[in-house]
Amino acid sequence: MDNREKILIIDDELAPRESIRMILKDQYAISTAEGALEGLDIMSRNSVNLVVMDIKMPKMDGITALQEIKKRHPDTEVILLTAYASLETARDAIRFGAFDYLIKPFDKDDVLSVVGKGLAKRRANTGLKLERDILLDRASYLEEQVNNARSNIMTCYEGTVNALILTIDAKDHYTYDHSNRVARLSYSLAKAIGVPDKTVKEIENAASIHDIGKIGIEENILKKNGKLTPDEYTEIKKHPAIGARIVQSVPFLEDAIPVILYHHERFDGKGYPEGRGGEEIPLAARIVVVADAIDAMMSARPYRDALTIKKVLDELRDNTGTQFDPGIVDVILNGSVSLL
Ligand SMILES: [Fe+2]
Numbered sequence: 192m193d194n195r196e197k198i199l200i201i202d203d204e205l206a207p208r209e210s211i212r213m214i215l216k217d218q219y220a221i222s223t224a225e226g227a228l229e230g231l232d233i234m235s236r237n238s239v240n241l242v243v244m245d246i247k248m249p250k251m252d253g254i255t256a257l258q259e260i261k262k263r264h265p266d267t268e269v270i271l272l273t274a275y276a277s278l279e280t281a282r283d284a285i286r287f288g289a290f291d292y293l294i295k296p297f298d299k300d301d302v303l304s305v306v307g308k309g310l311a312k313r314r315a316n317t318g319l320k321l322e323r324d325i326l327l328d329r330a331s332y333l334e335e336q337v338n339n340a341r342s343n344i345m346t347c348y349e350g351t352v353n354a355l356i357l358t359i360d361a362k363d364h365y366t367y368d369h370s371n372r373v374a375r376l377s378y379s380l381a382k383a384i385g386v387p388d389k390t391v392k393e394i395e396n397a398a399s400i401h402d403i404g405k406i407g408i409e410e411n412i413l414k415k416n417g418k419l420t421p422d423e424y425t426e427i428k429k430h431p432a433i434g435a436r437i438v439q440s441v442p443f444l445e446d447a448i449p450v451i452l453y454h455h456e457r458f459d460g461k462g463y464p465e466g467r468g469g470e471e472i473p474l475a476a477r478i479v480v481v482a483d484a485i486d487a488m489m490s491a492r493p494y495r496d497a498l499t500i501k502k503v504l505d506e507l508r509d510n511t512g513t514q515f516d517p518g519i520v521d522v523i524l525n526g527s528v529s530l531l
Contacts (some may be wrong), residue, residue, distance in 0.1 A: 195220045196310050197238065201230035201256070202245040207272060211243055214302045227256035234264055241309050241417040243293075243370070245272045246280055254284055261288040262391045266316060268309040272297075348396070348443050355437075361362045363413050366402050370485055374399035376482035376528075377475075383522040394475045397447035401479050402438060404434025426464050431455055449473035454480055459513045469516075477516040481507075481523075484514070485530060500530050 198215055201224045202208040212221050222237070226229035228251055230242065233327050242260060246253035257269050268290040273281040281292035290309040292447040295303060360367035377398035405413055408430055412423045419427065434451040438444045453467060453476035460468025462480075472480075488506060491497040498506070504524065512518040 192238065193220045196240045198503075199224060199230055199242045199308065199506070200235060200244075201225075201227060201242060201248070201253075201441050202272060202512060203248045204245070207297075211297075211302060213270075214299050215243075215306060219306075221515075227251035227253070227259070230256065230359045231259060231263070231411060234260065234267070239267055240313050241306065242267060242269045243306065244269060246284070247274070247275055254280065254287065257284055257287050257289055266313065266320070268313045270305055270309055281320035281486070335401045344443055351441055351444065351447065351487060352396050354402060355403050358406055359400075359403060362406055362410065365490075366405055367411075369490065370399050370402055372400060372486045373482045374452075376485060379528045380478050380482055380519055381475075382527065383527040384478075384519060386478075390475075394450070394478060395445045397450035397475060398479045400434070400438070400444075400447055401483065402430060402434065402448050403437055403451060404432065405435065407433035428455070430462050446475075450475045450479050452476070455484055457514045458516050460513075472516075478519055481515050484510075485523075489530070503530060 196219050199222050200208050200211050200215075200218045202211075203225055208223055208225075212223060215221055221431070222233055222239075224233055226248055226448055227244070230244065233239070236244075244253050244256060248256075251259075253271055257271065260267060265288075269288065271281050271284050271289050271292040272295060273292050274295050278292075278294065281289075281294075284292065290312060291305050293305055315367045319367060356367065356370065359370060374395050378395040380389055381394045386394065408427060412419065412426055415423065431452050431454060435448050438447055438451055450473070452464070453472050456462035456465065456467045456472045456476065457480075458469060458472070458477070459465050460471075485503060488498045489500075507515065507520050511517045511524075523530065
């Protein structure tokens with residue numbers, strides 16, 4: 192098999208076609224065509240590295256053929272042959288993608304030199320293209336690996352969150368239902384205030400385990416029907432810190448810690464455990480504070496009935512800026528998030 196680089200010479204005149212062929216035939220595999228259409232036909236069947244082509248030809252001229260070749264075979268370099276009279280046209284052709292041009296009558300060394308350079312360019316382009324393909328392959332492989340790893344982590348994450356949720360359920364079914372509702376409402380609130388989708392999901396997951404620390408609180412306090420004594424209340428107030436400690440041991444639950452730890456802080460700084468105020472309380476926790484309070488008010492408890500929606504809205508209005516972040520309460524008061 193002929194492994195030499197392939198050159199196609201297209202010229203309707205025999206003399207220049209043959210003289211170019213004679214110059215190149217020792218170094219390259221040459222084919223010839225008497226017109227552009229025949230040339231394009233050859234190119235559709237065989238790969239050609241470089242085309243040497245006359246500009247002035249009947250049927251299809253060299254400039255039109257050049258554009259056609261560049262459209263169908265963008266990697267093939269084209270060198271145009273021109274008479275001195277059409278030198279301007281040849282120069283213009285460079286912008287249509289011609290590599291260079293040769294002026295008739297041509298000198299043997301010029302032909303060899305220009306053809307050699309054209310082929311070198313083509314080799315360099317092919318090399319670059321190969322490298323780019325390899326890099327693209329590698330990139331898509333890595334992307335796939337990252338996606339797999341991410342989906343494994345998500346499976347792990349969801350499994351762990353579910354296990355924690357079921358642990359709460361086993362201890363206190365009210366907290367379990369409440370947590371699910373707070374998670375849903377936190378999701379709607381976060382979306383309504385324009386939190387990015389990925390973070391909305393994180394907030395929802397964190398909200399579903401915001402009370403996980405209640406696992407560490409005595410059941411008789413947790414389920415007490417009457418009013419709590421000051422000591423019992425002190426005990427209850429430990430659940431954010433207990434929850435944060437539980438979740439700390441799970442690296443990919445880190446994002447839930449601020450929600451667990453700060454969901455009993457108040458916007459005016461009078462909450463617990465740290466008495467943080469305003470934006471010192473992470474946004475996710477400020478969202479869950481509102482969702483948590485709404486769900487508590489809307490749930491019937493052994494010691495009181497559920498509040499009506501009107502009463503809940505009144506409470507939100509009365510406590511915005513003190514207990515709650517006004518920016519979050521707003522999306523409920525303005526109807527962006529419905530409590531129905
Ligand atoms: Fe809580």
